[in-house]
Amino acid sequence: MSSFDYFSPKTLEEAVQLYNEHSASARLLLGGTDLVNMINDEMIKTNAVIDLKNIAYLKQLELKDNHLYIGADVTFTELIESDIIREKFPVIWESSRKVASMGIRNRATIVGNICSSVPSADSAPALLIRETIVRVMSVNGKREIDIADFFIGPRKNALKENEIVINLKIPVLNKSFGGSYVKMGRYKGEDLAQVGVATLVTEDLQYRIAYCAVSPKPIRIKKAEQLLNGREFSVEFLKDVDTEIMNAISPIGDIRASKSYREKMSSVLLEKSLIASYSRLKGNKPEYGKELL
Amino acid sequence: MKREITFTLNDDIVSVYVESDEKLLDVLRYKLGIKSPKQGCGRGECGSCSVLLNGKSVRSCIIYAVEIDGQKIETLEGIQKNGITKLQRSFVEHNAFQCGFCASGVTITMTEFLRKNPYPKIAEIKEALSGNLCRCTGYKSIVDAIADATKEGE
Numbered sequence: 001m002s003s004f005d006y007f008s009p010k011t012l013e014e015a016v017q018l019y020n021e022h023s024a025s026a027r028l029l030l031g032g033t034d035l036v037n038m039i040n041d042e043m044i045k046t047n048a049v050i051d052l053k054n055i056a057y058l059k060q061l062e063l064k065d066n067h068l069y070i071g072a073d074v075t076f077t078e079l080i081e082s083d084i085i086r087e088k089f090p091v092i093w094e095s096s097r098k099v100a101s102m103g104i105r106n107r108a109t110i111v112g113n114i115c116s117s118v119p120s121a122d123s124a125p126a127l128l129i130r131e132t133i134v135r136v137m138s139v140n141g142k143r144e145i146d147i148a149d150f151f152i153g154p155r156k157n158a159l160k161e162n163e164i165v166i167n168l169k170i171p172v173l174n175k176s177f178g179g180s181y182v183k184m185g186r187y188k189g190e191d192l193a194q195v196g197v198a199t200l201v202t203e204d205l206q207y208r209i210a211y212c213a214v215s216p217k218p219i220r221i222k223k224a225e226q227l228l229n230g231r232e233f234s235v236e237f238l239k240d241v242d243t244e245i246m247n248a249i250s251p252i253g254d255i256r257a258s259k260s261y262r263e264k265m266s267s268v269l270l271e272k273s274l275i276a277s278y279s280r281l282k283g284n285k286p287e288y289g290k291e292l293l
Numbered sequence: 294m295k296r297e298i299t300f301t302l303n304d305d306i307v308s309v310y311v312e313s314d315e316k317l318l319d320v321l322r323y324k325l326g327i328k329s330p331k332q333g334c335g336r337g338e339c340g341s342c343s344v345l346l347n348g349k350s351v352r353s354c355i356i357y358a359v360e361i362d363g364q365k366i367e368t369l370e371g372i373q374k375n376g377i378t379k380l381q382r383s384f385v386e387h388n389a390f391q392c393g394f395c396a397s398g399v400t401i402t403m404t405e406f407l408r409k410n411p412y413p414k415i416a417e418i419k420e421a422l423s424g425n426l427c428r429c430t431g432y433k434s435i436v437d438a439i440a441d442a443t444k445e446g447e
């Protein structure tokens with residue numbers, strides 16, 4: 001006897017209906033790289049698994065009206081192989097390449113990654129600095145959530161019980177910029193982030209800074225950005241910026257790194273990321289995708 | 294709730310009854326007699342259960358069999374149907390594996406990777422291999438064998 005029923009709706013309407021009927025006990029399935037383990041480990045109990053992979057609309061990956069739309073069923077591999085992502089959203093491209101390994105990226109989705117809402121979500125910093133809108137749908141209709149309000153705490157997010165994330169909507173930046181994502185794991189290759197930071201610098205010298213794995217949820221740190229805005233980048237500013245970073249983050253110590261190591265590395269990685277972003281803004285190396293640590 | 298799924302397995306169309314929570318790996322091994330994918334960790338971390346799903350390597354231990362209704366699965370049994378491949382020959386020549394438990398998963402992963410990138414750099418091989426754990430070899434012999442099989446001009 002199976003522990004749950006399996007549904008594979010073909011349309012969004014059908015999916016939200018099903019999810020609404022079963023909401024308290026239903027689980028949404030995309031790549032399954034997280035969910036299947038949680039079900040195996042009995043971390044969650046479910047009696048209805050709703051597979052969203054047969055809904056064509058959720059495969060959407062396109063530019064429309066000056067926005068990028070990434071459907072819920074777009075995998076990391078599809079992002080990495082997309083020219084649009086590589087050219088116009090290079091930090092999303094760079095961070096997608098850092099997610100786990102090929103066999104996982106072939107299956108795991110960026111929407112699934114943010115819905116799991118773990119503090120170390122690799123895709124979160126890049127989405128935060130691009131001011132992503134999370135579009136959700138339920139039987140009550142659609143609504144949009146700013147990604148900065150989406151994460152609430154470890155494995156907690158702003159979704160209501162019957163809501164499905166249908167896609168991400170990301171504004172195109174109509175000015176030149178440089179960005180980067182720097183991730184540190186315990187070793188090269190596949191590991192969860194000990195610290196991850198994404199930064200962006202635009203041609204009019206507006207800065208954006210976001211982290212994962214150093215607080216209960218991925219965060220953008222505007223107070224630190226403000227200290228840099230309007231200034232050509234120099235490492236000398238980092239002392240002041242650092243104070244704001246330390247005020248904003250609250251890392252834990254765990255099997256992957258101690259608290260104080262994470263704090264120190266938050267500064268080190270920020271410096272590396274800003275240097276790379278600023279250099280890229282000016283059209284210089286390192287190329288996107290190059291190892292930055 | 295048992296249901297029938299139909300999918301392409303190494304160029305054959307197969308139908309099989311499965312429970313909703315049965316893993317693809319178990320269905321392949323115990324219902325369809327496909328023994329090349331192995332269960333190592335059972336949680337998506339080691340890669341020993343890798344198969345190609347529509348040409349992409351995935352971990353069959355964390356996929357429910359019901360999810361692959363209508364899809365296309367390839368395993369080593371299909372890939373080496375007409376004799377072992379150049380890559381596999383290189384593995385043999387380099388004595389690349391010891392116990393061999395990881396070999397199927399490594400071969401599947403590299404089969405996908407080399408279709409996309411036939412002349413990879415060593416660093417690219419290592420990155421592509423980073424999700425496949427091998428407890429015996431220290432990887433050097435495996436990487437050497439792949440590098441050798443993909444030398445330009447051969």
Ligand code: FES
Pocket residue numbers: 331332333334335336337338339340341342343352353354355
């Ligand atoms: S057994 Fe599937 S990844 Fe280890």
Ligand code: FES
Pocket residue numbers: 389390391392393394395396426427428429430
């Ligand atoms: S040869 Fe034994 S696990 Fe790789």
